Amino acid sequence: MPRSETPLALYIHWPFCVxxxxxxxxxxxxxxxxxxxxxxxxxxxxxxxEAALTPGRTLGSIFFGGGTPxxxxxxxxxxxxDAAAGYWRVTPGIEITLEANPSSVEAARFADLAAAGVxxxxxxxxxxxxRALAFLGRAHDVAEGLxxxxxxxxxxxxxxxxxxxxxxxxxxxxxxxxxxxALGFGTGHLSLYQLTIEPGTRFAALAAKGELxxxxxxxxxxxxxxxxxxxxxxxxxxxxxxxxxxxxxxxCHNLAYWRYRDYLGIGPGxxxxxxxxxxxxxxxxxxxxxxxxANGHGIESEEDLAPRTRATEAMLMGLRLGExxxxxxxxxETGLAVDAIVDPGAVARLAGHGLIGRxxxxxxVTPAGMLLLDRILAEVVIA
Numbered sequence: 001m002p003r004s005e006t007p008l009a010l011y012i013h014w015p016f017c018v019x020x021x022x023x024x025x026x027x028x029x030x031x032x033x034x035x036x037x038x039x040x041x042x043x044x045x046x047x048x049x050e051a052a053l054t055p056g057r058t059l060g061s062i063f064f065g066g067g068t069p070x071x072x073x074x075x076x077x078x079x080x081x082d083a084a085a086g087y088w089r090v091t092p093g094i095e096i097t098l099e100a101n102p103s104s105v106e107a108a109r110f111a112d113l114a115a116a117g118v119x120x121x122x123x124x125x126x127x128x129x130x131r132a133l134a135f136l137g138r139a140h141d142v143a144e145g146l147x148x149x150x151x152x153x154x155x156x157x158x159x160x161x162x163x164x165x166x167x168x169x170x171x172x173x174x175x176x177x178x179x180x181x182a183l184g185f186g187t188g189h190l191s192l193y194q195l196t197i198e199p200g201t202r203f204a205a206l207a208a209k210g211e212l213x214x215x216x217x218x219x220x221x222x223x224x225x226x227x228x229x230x231x232x233x234x235x236x237x238x239x240x241x242x243x244x245x246x247x248x249x250x251x252c253h254n255l256a257y258w259r260y261r262d263y264l265g266i267g268p269g270x271x272x273x274x275x276x277x278x279x280x281x282x283x284x285x286x287x288x289x290x291x292x293x294a295n296g297h298g299i300e301s302e303e304d305l306a307p308r309t310r311a312t313e314a315m316l317m318g319l320r321l322g323e324x325x326x327x328x329x330x331x332x333e334t335g336l337a338v339d340a341i342v343d344p345g346a347v348a349r350l351a352g353h354g355l356i357g358r359x360x361x362x363x364x365v366t367p368a369g370m371l372l373l374d375r376i377l378a379e380v381v382i383a
Contacts (some may be wrong), residue, residue, distance in 0.1 A: 003333055007060025007255035008090055008261040008274070010050075012043065013267030013278040014069035015285045018101070021137040022202035023164070023195065027269035027283055028067045040076040042292040044083055046266040047279070049297035051087035054264065054274060059088040061253035064118070064213075070100035070117035078116035095120055095158075095252040101138050102161075106196040111154040120158040122191070123149055128178050132167055149185060158190035158249055165227070166220040167195050175223050176230070183234045189250030192227055193242050194220055221371050225270055228367060241320045241370055251292060256323050260314035260330075268298065275311070276302045308383075311341045315381045320373070324357075324364030346379045350375075356380065 016197040017028045062084060064077060081096060097120040098113060102108055110121070122333040125145045127133050133141060140148070150161045163182060165175050182190060195215070197207050206212040231237060238244050240258060243251065256263050265281065268288040272279040281298040282288040288298040305313075311334045318325035327338045334341075342363065350356045355369035355376060369376055 003262065004377060005058075006261050007058045007256070008054060008088065008245060009061045009063070009261065009263035010047075010059060010064065010066050010084060010268055011183065011253075011255050011263060011265045011267075011272075012047075012069070013066060013265065013270040013281075014064060014072045014203070015067040015268045016071055017066065018071070018103075018139055019137065020202075022034070022199065022206075023136060025198035025201050026067070029285055031285070032268055034071075036073045036076060038289070039195050040073075042289055042298070043076070043080060043267060045292050045296050047080060047083055047087070049299075049343050050264045050266060050272070050274075051084075054088070054262075057088050057262075058086055058091055059094065060091045061256060062097070063253040064096075064098040066099055068106070068111060069098050070106040070113070074112035074116045077113055077118060081117040097122055097160075097253055099382045100148070100152070101140065102145035104144055104147060107148040107151040107272045111150050114155040119156060120160070121152045121156045123159065123161040125149065125161045126164050128163070128181055129174075132170075134273075135167065136164060146185075149187075153185075153187070158189070159187045160191055160195065160245075160251070161185075161187060162191045164193050164195050166223050168215060170215075170223075172219075172222060172226065176226065179227060179230050183230065183236070188236070189243070189245040190231065190236060190250065191243050192231075194224065194318050225367075231370075237322075238370075239322050239372060255321075260310075260317050270298075273305075273313075273331065277303055278305055307336055310334050311336050312381055312383050316377055319363070319365050319377060319380075322364070324362050326362055328361040341382060342380050343382055350380065352374060 013027065013030050015027055016031055016034055020028060020030055047366055062081060064072065079096065096118050098118045099122045102123045102125050126136050126138055128142055130141050149161060197203050203212055228238050236244040236246055239250050262274045263272055264274055265279065268281060268285045269283040270281045280301045281293050282300045291298045311330055314330045315325055327341060330341055331338050338361065347356060347358060347363065351358060355366055355372060357364045357366055365373060365376060
């Protein structure tokens with residue numbers, strides 16, 4: 001299917017949070033108050049601009065991310081969903097996801113969000129241990145988080161929740177018990193991330209001063225392998241390096257990113273890839289609002305992507321997936337030869353070490369290779 005005929009994915013960024021977590025480098029901001037009506041109007045204007053650029057397309061997913069979009073009024077979510085359905089054809093059973101913090105206050109909005117059209121929620125539980133939640137700077141405790149999970153499972157057909165592991169001081173036995181408990185809640189999707197120290201975060205500052213213990217890489221690798229074994233045994237195999245799901249409950253929206261399909265991004269700091277262009281919105285909420293007021297959209301920059309750039313992005317995203325990348329498709333969409341996209345010598349060498357596999361034109365990273373993904377990408381992908 002030509003790229004222009006594949007369904008679009010729509011990302012809507014809500015930048016506000018109750019507090020800033022020490023590990024978070026996302027575009028999130030704490031504000032004493034938010035003018036919900038103004039934000040609704042501005043997001044609708046930003047959406048209308050993207051719709052005008054992509055007429056006649058089909059929409060396959062909507063994702064409200066942040067920040068904390070469960071702080072958004074349900075009426076805003078409803079208005080954006082309704083507007084999107086008016087601009088594009090909508091796939092049957094379109095996936096509409098909203099990220100939520102597992103607080104009782106936000107869980108009280110779940111029924112209204114479901115009525116607005118949200119049919120999938122992703123909860124940032126992050127840990128099932130109160131001491132770990134305090135370390136991660138979370139505002140909820142385990143009891144409140146599990147209460148929100150129960151509420152989410154009542155109101156939404158599909159539920160995902162996030163956990164962060166490989167935390168300082170976390171043993172193999174600790175993570176085994178925590179993950180076993182998580183698998184017992186019956187959700188069809190889990191996002192399981194190893195703790196990383198990102199530049200510009202409070203954790204990065206603590207690490208620079210030697211005040212944050214480092215996790216041994218070998219211990220982290222053991223936890224990574226154990227995670228894959230336990231989720232597969234529970235019927236939620238890894239389909240992306242950090243995401244595990246029943247086959248029918250993979251994230252349609254995130255697959256659009258990883259398969260390098262067209263996606264639109266609106267709201268502060270949102271990125272998009274459409275019509276061979278990269279778009280970036282202004283990052284700071286107030287600056288984004290000013291840009292929308294002035295121009296009718298929040299775009300800071302648009303750039304035509306060269307074939308080489310598109311091929312590289314497709315490989316870097318697609319090799320995160322267990323299904324790998326169809327090299328023939330990337331070649332067809334970029335006009336580059338396969339041997340100009342990946343280094344055949346590196347492919348053969350790494351295949352000999354059992355780190356990658358190739359069947360026809362489909363290139364995959366093996367489970368053993370996922371532990372070394374960054375190094376493999378640097379060797380295989382011709383940038």
